[in-house]
Amino acid sequence: EGVLSGFGRPGATEVQRPRPRLMMNNDKAYDLVVVGSGAGALLGAIRAADEGLSVLVVEKTPLVGGTSAISGGGIWIPDNPDLPRVGIKDSIDAAFRYVKTCARGLASDERILAYVETARQMVRYLGEIGVPYRSMPLYADYYPSLDGALPGGRTMDPRDFNAGKLGAQALESLRPTNPGQLIFGRMNINAFEARSMLARERKAKFVLAWIMLRYFIDYPWRNKSRRDRRLTGGQALTGGLFTALRQRKIDLWLESPLQSLVVDGGRVAGVIVQRGGQASTVRANKAVLLAAGGFERNQAMREEHLPKPTDQTWTATPPGGNTGDAIRAGAQAGGALHLMAHTWGVPTLEVPKEEKFRPLFVERSLPGCMVVNARGERFLNESGPYPEFQQAMFANHAATGGAVPAWIVFDADFRAKYPIGPLMPASAVPDSKMRRSWLNTVYWKADTLAELAAQIGVDAAGLQASAAKMTDFARTGKDLDFDRGGNVFDRYYGDDHVKPNPNLAPIAKAPFYAMKLFPGDIGTKGGLLTDRDARVLDAQGQAIAGLYCVGNNSASVMGPAYPGAGSTLGPAMTFAIRAVAHMVGKPIPLQRTDLLGPAT
Numbered sequence: 001e002g003v004l005s006g007f008g009r010p011g012a013t014e015v016q017r018p019r020p021r022l023m024m025n026n027d028k029a030y031d032l033v034v035v036g037s038g039a040g041a042l043l044g045a046i047r048a049a050d051e052g053l054s055v056l057v058v059e060k061t062p063l064v065g066g067t068s069a070i071s072g073g074g075i076w077i078p079d080n081p082d083l084p085r086v087g088i089k090d091s092i093d094a095a096f097r098y099v100k101t102c103a104r105g106l107a108s109d110e111r112i113l114a115y116v117e118t119a120r121q122m123v124r125y126l127g128e129i130g131v132p133y134r135s136m137p138l139y140a141d142y143y144p145s146l147d148g149a150l151p152g153g154r155t156m157d158p159r160d161f162n163a164g165k166l167g168a169q170a171l172e173s174l175r176p177t178n179p180g181q182l183i184f185g186r187m188n189i190n191a192f193e194a195r196s197m198l199a200r201e202r203k204a205k206f207v208l209a210w211i212m213l214r215y216f217i218d219y220p221w222r223n224k225s226r227r228d229r230r231l232t233g234g235q236a237l238t239g240g241l242f243t244a245l246r247q248r249k250i251d252l253w254l255e256s257p258l259q260s261l262v263v264d265g266g267r268v269a270g271v272i273v274q275r276g277g278q279a280s281t282v283r284a285n286k287a288v289l290l291a292a293g294g295f296e297r298n299q300a301m302r303e304e305h306l307p308k309p310t311d312q313t314w315t316a317t318p319p320g321g322n323t324g325d326a327i328r329a330g331a332q333a334g335g336a337l338h339l340m341a342h343t344w345g346v347p348t349l350e351v352p353k354e355e356k357f358r359p360l361f362v363e364r365s366l367p368g369c370m371v372v373n374a375r376g377e378r379f380l381n382e383s384g385p386y387p388e389f390q391q392a393m394f395a396n397h398a399a400t401g402g403a404v405p406a407w408i409v410f411d412a413d414f415r416a417k418y419p420i421g422p423l424m425p426a427s428a429v430p431d432s433k434m435r436r437s438w439l440n441t442v443y444w445k446a447d448t449l450a451e452l453a454a455q456i457g458v459d460a461a462g463l464q465a466s467a468a469k470m471t472d473f474a475r476t477g478k479d480l481d482f483d484r485g486g487n488v489f490d491r492y493y494g495d496d497h498v499k500p501n502p503n504l505a506p507i508a509k510a511p512f513y514a515m516k517l518f519p520g521d522i523g524t525k526g527g528l529l530t531d532r533d534a535r536v537l538d539a540q541g542q543a544i545a546g547l548y549c550v551g552n553n554s555a556s557v558m559g560p561a562y563p564g565a566g567s568t569l570g571p572a573m574t575f576a577i578r579a580v581a582h583m584v585g586k587p588i589p590l591q592r593t594d595l596l597g598p599a600t
């Protein structure tokens, strides 16, 4: 942690390390080899092709898109070009101050400035290549009380993408989304529609009816594919990028994991990938861009670096992909590692037969639920940012030994109105229609809190006291313990019909329910240390020639924090743009260098 020396300040030179020359069979050569096929990888490949480079993308799994494809697809873009449309003012100064405070000294000023200045260029480019985004004016930054935060507008959602442009056959190669992001297991839903339904807006019923109608009358498409033609969220993003990749005829090798980097005369000059059961060497004349995700699916690396307890099954990311291969390969080539103890944390829950745990981004914030430890005590603001939620679980577990797992507890009113994890609201799918096997695996249910406590091994008196307190807080609208609903971020996923506090409702009406929560993640955020142009740095802060890195393969520009929804995909793609500009000899200059502090 804290390896900030050098950080590629202007003038930092690329070191040419004296290393043994490696023999290469020059059967394949490209200007750029991109490792991975998440959002940063695909955008980097497309941009490089637009700059005239020959590009190869190598992907480990049989599917394109990585975690990016199953994500919400949101990107956090300060001072973005769509803000005037929604009447919000932003500035580079404010965004820089905000991210700098969030990053707590664990990302260099230069990288932060590079991000906040270039992100808006990146989103313009996304629009040009057919993946337009729009601002979400009500989606607040995650730490609204910090200097420079905005109450909305920086988070952007992809516009729906017509999979017809990609084609039904190619769509089969795009990693499908999560069950949690589909309606009735089939229809995609965008972030505006999801909010409308969760907030039970008046128009929500019409929105739902329109989504269903549109899907069912689209016979021509449904004859070709079971998957919805209308791609939203991470599907729209990666589907759009995959389409742009194919339009440019960029080579893509699936099931071709990177094994190691080829270092030639101190410069990264290619990759060795496993392809068709054989190791094959590909020369990269200009550069290698590592974009192969984090290490969340590698149990040994988790145990080495992350807070304990830790388990690779708790992550909400696809199995079999992100095992830190390219972090290790970069480190072997001399790259320094940074922020390795951090994840993009989120509470997750297990649903039997699903390949990965489900993240609980939203539901925990709705009124009428609370999260408790084994003593039955609340220990956090359930509506706060999800990384802090995960950190609070670890902190409370260290103190009490009873917060991993923790329990989310709610009453019959909550159950009737809101979805949670795989449970649809009881008003739509009552308990009698729910899968039997989910009782006592996905959810627990009892007529009294004391019985529920006995079932889940939680202290009954503690649980009853916490529920009584929540019921009081709901009446006054003030959570005296954790100030739930006390700011604009908390309230974004509240229920505006509930007064006086949209995040607080009594927990009083039987039957009572509980679900088990784990300190999961949506990826790790530590990796190779990079500079403002995404060049990989060594322990002395010198750039390694020919090696660039973006996304969770690299250490996050956000330090330990999550400034706003879209803080992982936004930087992954923005630094891909900067990396390509740098490798083609047109580095993007920083404008507001007056904001930079002394080199750290």
Ligand code: FAD
Residues within 6 Å of the ligand: 035, 036, 037, 038, 039, 040, 041, 058, 059, 060, 061, 063, 064, 065, 066, 067, 068, 069, 070, 071, 072, 073, 074, 075, 076, 178, 256, 257, 258, 259, 291, 292, 293, 294, 316, 317, 320, 321, 322, 323, 324, 325, 326, 344, 359, 522, 523, 550, 551, 552, 553, 565, 566, 567, 568, 569, 570, 572
């Ligand atoms: P990935 O998208 O995971 O791509 C890495 C790729 O590299 C994978 O395809 C993997 O198979 C491949 N790979 C791994 N090893 C090798 C190898 N050796 N050789 C070749 N290829 C390899 N973030 C946001 O910013 N906004 C959101 O709205 C958002 N919503 C989310 C919702 C969910 C449900 C989840 C799970 C995550 C969400 N995230 C969101 C987080 C975000 O999706 C990830 O942080 C991001 O996708 C990481 O991008 P990446 O390119 O680093 O990795």
